Amino acid sequence: MKGQKRIKVLMAMPALESHTRGLFTVASMFRDAGMEVVLLGNELPERIVDTALQEAVDVVGISTYCGSPVVFGRDLLKYAEDKGIKKNTAFIIGGIFPPKDEPTLKEMGFCGVFPPGPGATREKIIACVEGAVKK
Amino acid sequence: MSNQRTTKDILQEAAKNEARIPLYNPKALEAIREEFEKWKATSVREQERKNWAVTPFAIMGDEIPRKLLYTPLEVADLDYVHDLGFSGDEPYTRGIHANMYRGRNFTIRPLPGAGSPEEMNSRYKFLISQGATGLSVALDLPSVQMFDSDEPESRGNVAVVGVPVDCVQDWEVIFKDIPIDKVSVSIVTHYPRNTAILFPMYLVMAEKRGIPWDKLPGSVQNDFIMENVVRGAIEYIPPRDCFRIQCDNIEFIRKEVPLWNYITLNGYNLRENGTSGITSIAVAMANGIAIIDDMKRRGHDADWVGERIAFFWSFGNDFFSEIASLRAARRLWYKIMKHRFGAKNPRSMLLRCHIQTSGISLTREEPLNNIIRAAYHALAAVLGGTQSLHVDTYDEAYSVPSERTLMPSVQTQHIIESETQTTLTVDPLAGSFFVESLTNEIEEKALNELAEIEEMGGIVNAVESGWLHNKIARFTEREQQQIEKGIKKVVGRNVHQSTDAELPTIEVSEYDEGKASRMIEKLRKLRKERDNAKVNKCLKELRDACKRGDNVTYYTLEAARANATEGELRQAFTDAFGTWKPPM
Numbered sequence: 211m212k213g214q215k216r217i218k219v220l221m222a223m224p225a226l227e228s229h230t231r232g233l234f235t236v237a238s239m240f241r242d243a244g245m246e247v248v249l250l251g252n253e254l255p256e257r258i259v260d261t262a263l264q265e266a267v268d269v270v271g272i273s274t275y276c277g278s279p280v281v282f283g284r285d286l287l288k289y290a291e292d293k294g295i296k297k298n299t300a301f302i303i304g305g306i307f308p309p310k311d312e313p314t315l316k317e318m319g320f321c322g323v324f325p326p327g328p329g330a331t332r333e334k335i336i337a338c339v340e341g342a343v344k345k
Numbered sequence: 346m347s348n349q350r351t352t353k354d355i356l357q358e359a360a361k362n363e364a365r366i367p368l369y370n371p372k373a374l375e376a377i378r379e380e381f382e383k384w385k386a387t388s389v390r391e392q393e394r395k396n397w398a399v400t401p402f403a404i405m406g407d408e409i410p411r412k413l414l415y416t417p418l419e420v421a422d423l424d425y426v427h428d429l430g431f432s433g434d435e436p437y438t439r440g441i442h443a444n445m446y447r448g449r450n451f452t453i454r455p456l457p458g459a460g461s462p463e464e465m466n467s468r469y470k471f472l473i474s475q476g477a478t479g480l481s482v483a484l485d486l487p488s489v490q491m492f493d494s495d496e497p498e499s500r501g502n503v504a505v506v507g508v509p510v511d512c513v514q515d516w517e518v519i520f521k522d523i524p525i526d527k528v529s530v531s532i533v534t535h536y537p538r539n540t541a542i543l544f545p546m547y548l549v550m551a552e553k554r555g556i557p558w559d560k561l562p563g564s565v566q567n568d569f570i571m572e573n574v575v576r577g578a579i580e581y582i583p584p585r586d587c588f589r590i591q592c593d594n595i596e597f598i599r600k601e602v603p604l605w606n607y608i609t610l611n612g613y614n615l616r617e618n619g620t621s622g623i624t625s626i627a628v629a630m631a632n633g634i635a636i637i638d639d640m641k642r643r644g645h646d647a648d649w650v651g652e653r654i655a656f657f658w659s660f661g662n663d664f665f666s667e668i669a670s671l672r673a674a675r676r677l678w679y680k681i682m683k684h685r686f687g688a689k690n691p692r693s694m695l696l697r698c699h700i701q702t703s704g705i706s707l708t709r710e711e712p713l714n715n716i717i718r719a720a721y722h723a724l725a726a727v728l729g730g731t732q733s734l735h736v737d738t739y740d741e742a743y744s745v746p747s748e749r750t751l752m753p754s755v756q757t758q759h760i761i762e763s764e765t766q767t768t769l770t771v772d773p774l775a776g777s778f779f780v781e782s783l784t785n786e787i788e789e790k791a792l793n794e795l796a797e798i799e800e801m802g803g804i805v806n807a808v809e810s811g812w813l814h815n816k817i818a819r820f821t822e823r824e825q826q827q828i829e830k831g832i833k834k835v836v837g838r839n840v841h842q843s844t845d846a847e848l849p850t851i852e853v854s855e856y857d858e859g860k861a862s863r864m865i866e867k868l869r870k871l872r873k874e875r876d877n878a879k880v881n882k883c884l885k886e887l888r889d890a891c892k893r894g895d896n897v898t899y900y901t902l903e904a905a906r907a908n909a910t911e912g913e914l915r916q917a918f919t920d921a922f923g924t925w926k927p928p929m
Binding site: 223224225226227228229230231233234235238239249251252253254276277278280281282285306307308309325326327328331332 | 486487489490492497498499500501502505506576577578579617618619705708709710742743744745818821822825829838842856929
């Protein structure tokens with residue numbers, strides 16, 4: 211990606227999420243792909259959006275295992291819209307959630323939804339992020 | 346502590362003074378060696394001669410190379426009585442009870458799922474009517490992470506993965522009309538801080554019902570590795586303070602609630618988070634050693650505290666290695682208690698454990714395959730001699746287990762117990778050249794990792810310095826690459842993908858905002874009606890006790906009596922100790 215700006219990613223998870231393995235694994239995938247990663251960890255949706263704004267990131271990656279990804283996702287994207295960063299930021303989400311939440315998360319504005327499995331390989335996650343940032 | 350002798354030094358010293366009686370006579374071994382070399386040269390393919398030892402690559406595996414064939418030569422100095430003995434007898438390699446499963450089957454301990462306090466109360470009553478003699482409490486995420494149901498962080502999480510407990514009142518609802526002096530209750534408080542908060546609330550509930558504390562059976566987890574290393578969190582307190590709360594809880598419970606198990610050294614979540622089985626053994630034992638050292642400083646001997654220490658392990662795919670690791674862990678803990686701490690009470694030398702089958706080893710692809718995987722994990726746990734078992738459900742990679750998927754997991758255990766006939770004979774793999782050799786290797790490697798931790802000054806230093814965080818990060822990164830490259834084979838993911846992998850129905854309960862609002866309303870009422878001046882006084886006294894170095898659990902108890910909430914107590918701890926950032 212010579213001449214291009216490095217993609218900057220914010221990696222975060224809901225305030226109370228206790229599982230960290232997914233977050234760290236995907237964060238290191240982005241680093242390996244030459245992207246700049248801001249590892250925020252656990253935070254409230256508002257704080258995640260504020261940080262995304264301050265750090266001027268291209269991508270916000272969310273890892274979630276427990277709790278409701280739909281309730282969290284809706285709050286997150288609403289704040290993002292309020293702060294005017296929803297349009298020019300790519301939001302992706304991965305982790306453990308039921309299949310029926312996948313379309314809901316996509317509809318609300320996550321451009322990449324990655325439950326574990328064949329759809330969540332390193333290549334596919336990177337491609338999704340690169341594609342979304344180009345747009 | 347760094348200038349002190351390591352456990353390895355101590356055990357080596359002890360071994361020197363013991364006369365060994367080898368099982369195999371030198372002449373027989375010589376004959377075997379001669380025949381073995383002949384056989385290897387003539388009957389074994391060149392390819393196998395070259396790759397005699399192959400490294401196995403399993404998820405969370407120990408990667409101990411496997412030879413093509415094991416003979417007495419691998420365990421040439423085996424001393425039967427000294428190394429293996431008999432079940433229920435030193436060194437407990439063969440199991441902690443003489444009669445093992447004939448005496449008492451492994452406890453089938455499924456987690457009870459999620460719901461409001463009222464729902465959990467009816468579920469427990471149902472379970473008891475079905476003959477349950479033990480109950481488990483899985484807490485919801487806010488309660489695990491010590492947030493009240495009405496804090497903004499809790500939004501979307503109330504009563505999702507477990508039951509919410511904010512205050513004494515919730516325990517009263519959950520256990521209404523349940524004979525907690527007869528039924529043992531395992532409260533899955535992972536962390537020292539939430540143990541120090543929620544367990545005293547449980548005691549106050551018992552007190553209000555007139556049930557004496559010395560009649561209460563049950564357990565808490567209470568492991569500072571869980572709080573400082575194996576979790577994501579919005580705030581941490583420093584490891585040294587968290588370790589102290591862990592020990593305060595132990596001392597308090599040991600004195601005040603004599604039947605209660607005050608610590609479960611959790612190798613499970615650590616290993617699932619990203620370590621080998623050997624590291625999970627070494628870390629759990631390093632914590633156990635630090636606890637006993639700390640209790641000695643407080644004037645309690647090793648037997649006083651050792652008696653009720655329990656362990657919790659993850660069992661994964663590397664079948665024989667899992668079995669051998671439990672045998673090795675039992676022998677190692679016995680040696681630590683006996684030689685390092687001079688324990689006299691046999692009970693404190695026993696490694697009692699609960700095993701949960703590995704969740705990280707399960708896949709979202711072809712989920713029914715997970716039933717097969719978990720069955721192997723469970724069989725290994727039984728062959729290894731566990732006391733208690735939880736088999737993961739096949740929808741683990743989809744959602745919080747539903748009641749429907751719980752059934753095959755419970756039945757897996759019943760099949761092992763009732764159909765496989767594997768529980769009739771104790772430690773059936775003992776004497777296998779392979780299994781004994783693996784057992785020795787795992788024990789040696791765990792002891793080496795333990796020595797590494799001790800040379801850093803012990804487990805608290807190893808956490809403070811980031812050594813353990815780092816080790817996990819390196820392990821998971823490497824494991825991820827191994828899976829991507831197909832070095833670690835995962836059926837359905839990177840090998841043998843099925844072409845028509847139809848998904849079974851995965852039932853998922855809807856998030857119910859109503860449960861959260863009822864909890865929030867209850868808190869609003871509580872805060873209005875209680876004596877808030879008294880609450881504030883108790884919180885101040887807790888903060889002072891934290892700073893003074895008094896046993897904090899006596900102070901959280903007073904605060905619980907005054908109806909303080911979990912979130913308020915968390916905050917008091919954080920105010921007193923300050924926050925800590927994990928060294929990532």
